Amino acid sequence: MIEKQRLTRFIIFSILTAIIIVLVIWRYTSIMLFPSSNESSRRPTPGIVERGPILDRDGRILAIQTQLDTVTAWMPSVDDPEETYRALIEVLDVDNAELEHKFETRTGFFYVKRKISRSESRAMQELLAIDDLKGISLIPEYGRAYPEKKLASHIIGYAGTDNIGLLGIEYTFDKVLYPPSEPGRTRYGNQLFLTIDVNLQHILEELAAESMQENKPESITLIAAEASTGEILAYVSLPGFDPNTFSESSPQARVNVPAAVAYEPGSVFKVFSIASFLELGGIAPETTFFCGGSYENVEPHINCLGYHGLVNAEEILKKSCNAGAGYASETVSEEDFYSLLTGFGFGTKTGVPFPGETNGILRSPQNWSVRTKPTIAMGQEISVSAMQIIAAASAFANDGVMLRPLLVKRIVSPEGKTMQEFKREPVRQVISSHVAKEILLMMESVTEPDGTAHRAAVDGIRISAKTGTAQLIDPSTGKYSEEDYVASCLALFPTDNPQVIVYAAIHKPTGSSTFGGRIAAPLVGKAAEEIIRHLGIPREGDTQILHPGKVRINKPSPLNITDSLPDLTGRPKRDLLPLYQIPDVEIVINGEGWVSSQSPAPGTPIREGMRIVVELE
Structure with missing residues (x-):
C-alpha cells in the first residue's frame, strides 16, 4: 500500500515538472519568435523629442x-x-x-x-x-x-549629430530647447527668441566682410547694442562658420572672439580712465596737464602720439594723449582707480550665455608696479573683451548705471505661452549722472575734424566716439610686437540721448594701416549710417511729421441714378448695383477692385439701348 502511494506521488510530481518545463520552453520560444507581441508590447516605446x-x-x-x-x-x-x-x-x-x-x-x-x-x-x-x-x-x-x-x-552655436547642443546658445540653453524624452510621448522643446535683428545682423556682417577683405586681419568684431536696455542688436565675429557643416570649419573660425578673447584695448580705454578720475575727484574737466611728447615720471619714458602741450580731460580724449592720461592717473590712489575699474565690470565676466567667456585680466593693486597705474590709464597692462567694453559703455548712456548685456529676449513654450522674459538688468551705479554726460560730450569732440575718430562721424547725428590702437604681446619674446595690433573704435549715438552703442575691433590687420582712427572708425561710421537708417533714428534737418496713428476712411455716398450717367471713378464693385436698375440698358463690368474708368463719360444722358462699360482695378 505504501509503495503504491509513493508511486502515485512520483507520477504526479513528474507530470507537474514536465508541464512546468513545457511552459518555460514555450514562453522562451514565443519571446524569441514573436518579440513584438510579447516583450516589446509590454515595454514602453521610446519617446520622441523635437x-x-x-x-x-x-x-x-x-x-x-x-x-x-x-x-x-x-x-x-x-x-x-x-x-x-x-x-x-x-x-x-x-x-x-x-x-x-x-x-x-x-x-x-x-x-x-x-x-x-x-x-x-x-x-x-x-x-x-x-x-x-x-x-x-x-x-x-x-x-x-x-x-x-x-x-x-557664434551666437547660435550648433547642435551635434545626436541633437545635443555643443556650442553657443544651443549649448547653454540645451535643456530649454531639448527637454528629456518621456516613454511613448512626443515632446516639443521651447522656443528661444534672441535680441538680435536678423536684417541688421546681415547688414553689419556685410560691412565687416568688406573690412576683412580690405584690411586682411586675423578677425573682426562688430557689435551693436540698444543703449537703454543692453539688448544686443547685432553680434558679428568674423571669420564665422556654417553650423550646417560645422565639422568643415577651422578651429579659428569657431572662436567666439567678442566674448572669449581678452586683449589690451589701447586708447579706447581712456574714456573709462578719465571717467574714473572725474568721479573720484582727482581731476575736473578744466584740470590741465603738460604733454611734452612723453610721460616722464617713469623710466623708460612712455611715448605719446605727439607734442600736445597743455591738455585737459577733453583734449586727452580728443588727441588720445598718453602723457595726459598718465599724469591724470597720479591724482587718484591705486586702490580707488582699481575699485572704479572693477565697478565698470573689468576683470569679471559680463554674464552673456556663452561657454568659455573670459574674465579679462585686471591685476589687484598689490601686484602693480610703479608703471602700472599710468599704463592702465592709457589702455595697456589690462586685458578686456569686446563684451566688457559694450557693458562698461552702457553706463555713459544710462546716467552712470551699467547694464548687463542681453542676448536672449524671451523663452516661449510650444503652446505659445511666454515662460520667461529677459528685461533690462541694471548691474550697478558706476559713476554719477553728470560725469556720464561729461564723458559723452568729451567723446563727441573726438569726432570733430581734428579728432582721432572723425572718420566715425555721420551727417546730421551727434556721435560720441573714441578710437584705439593697441600693440599685442609677442608670445615668443614676451614683449610688445612691432607688427601685431588691435585697431578699435567705440561709439554712442545720438550724444544727447544715446540709443545705440557700437564697438568694432580689428585684430592683427595686415593691410595699409593698423591705426584705429584709420580702419576701425570708418567701419563704425558705416555701421552707424546703416543702424540710423534701419532704426529710423531722426537726423538733424529731417522733416518729422506727427501722426495720431489712425487713418479715417470716408464712406462714399450711395450711388444716385438720375437722367445722366454719374461719375463712378473710385467706387468699389458693390456700389455699382444701382446701375442694373436702369431699364433697357446693357451693363458691362470688367475686373475687380475699384472703378478706374467708364464709358460713356460722366454726365452723358441715359437713353434706351445704351451700353455702359465700367473698368475696375
Whole structure:
C-alpha cells in the first residue's frame, strides 16, 4: 500500500515538472519568435523629442528641427561588400577610405553616413529603387537646420549629430530647447527668441566682410547694442562658420572672439580712465596737464602720439594723449582707480550665455608696479573683451548705471505661452549722472575734424566716439610686437540721448594701416549710417511729421441714378448695383477692385439701348 502511494506521488510530481518545463520552453520560444507581441508590447516605446527653434527678436527662424535620413549597413545581409561600397560612394559625400575600411572590417551594424542632405536622400532613394543593395537602409533621424547659414553663427552655436547642443546658445540653453524624452510621448522643446535683428545682423556682417577683405586681419568684431536696455542688436565675429557643416570649419573660425578673447584695448580705454578720475575727484574737466611728447615720471619714458602741450580731460580724449592720461592717473590712489575699474565690470565676466567667456585680466593693486597705474590709464597692462567694453559703455548712456548685456529676449513654450522674459538688468551705479554726460560730450569732440575718430562721424547725428590702437604681446619674446595690433573704435549715438552703442575691433590687420582712427572708425561710421537708417533714428534737418496713428476712411455716398450717367471713378464693385436698375440698358463690368474708368463719360444722358462699360482695378 505504501509503495503504491509513493508511486502515485512520483507520477504526479513528474507530470507537474514536465508541464512546468513545457511552459518555460514555450514562453522562451514565443519571446524569441514573436518579440513584438510579447516583450516589446509590454515595454514602453521610446519617446520622441523635437528640439525647439531659435528665432530673432521678430520671430525669424535661425535654427529649426528637421527630419533627415541616415544611411545604415547591416553586414550579415550585404551580399557583395565591394560592389555595395562602390555604389554608395557614387551618391554620398563621404571619406572613401574610411568607408572602405568599415566594409572590410565591420561584421555587424554601422552608420554609413548620418543625417545626409536632401539631395543625397533623393539619390539614395533612386539607388535603392534600382539596385538591390541588401543590408543598406535609409532610416529617419531628427536633425538641426540653420537656414541663415553663417549668419550670427557664434551666437547660435550648433547642435551635434545626436541633437545635443555643443556650442553657443544651443549649448547653454540645451535643456530649454531639448527637454528629456518621456516613454511613448512626443515632446516639443521651447522656443528661444534672441535680441538680435536678423536684417541688421546681415547688414553689419556685410560691412565687416568688406573690412576683412580690405584690411586682411586675423578677425573682426562688430557689435551693436540698444543703449537703454543692453539688448544686443547685432553680434558679428568674423571669420564665422556654417553650423550646417560645422565639422568643415577651422578651429579659428569657431572662436567666439567678442566674448572669449581678452586683449589690451589701447586708447579706447581712456574714456573709462578719465571717467574714473572725474568721479573720484582727482581731476575736473578744466584740470590741465603738460604733454611734452612723453610721460616722464617713469623710466623708460612712455611715448605719446605727439607734442600736445597743455591738455585737459577733453583734449586727452580728443588727441588720445598718453602723457595726459598718465599724469591724470597720479591724482587718484591705486586702490580707488582699481575699485572704479572693477565697478565698470573689468576683470569679471559680463554674464552673456556663452561657454568659455573670459574674465579679462585686471591685476589687484598689490601686484602693480610703479608703471602700472599710468599704463592702465592709457589702455595697456589690462586685458578686456569686446563684451566688457559694450557693458562698461552702457553706463555713459544710462546716467552712470551699467547694464548687463542681453542676448536672449524671451523663452516661449510650444503652446505659445511666454515662460520667461529677459528685461533690462541694471548691474550697478558706476559713476554719477553728470560725469556720464561729461564723458559723452568729451567723446563727441573726438569726432570733430581734428579728432582721432572723425572718420566715425555721420551727417546730421551727434556721435560720441573714441578710437584705439593697441600693440599685442609677442608670445615668443614676451614683449610688445612691432607688427601685431588691435585697431578699435567705440561709439554712442545720438550724444544727447544715446540709443545705440557700437564697438568694432580689428585684430592683427595686415593691410595699409593698423591705426584705429584709420580702419576701425570708418567701419563704425558705416555701421552707424546703416543702424540710423534701419532704426529710423531722426537726423538733424529731417522733416518729422506727427501722426495720431489712425487713418479715417470716408464712406462714399450711395450711388444716385438720375437722367445722366454719374461719375463712378473710385467706387468699389458693390456700389455699382444701382446701375442694373436702369431699364433697357446693357451693363458691362470688367475686373475687380475699384472703378478706374467708364464709358460713356460722366454726365452723358441715359437713353434706351445704351451700353455702359465700367473698368475696375
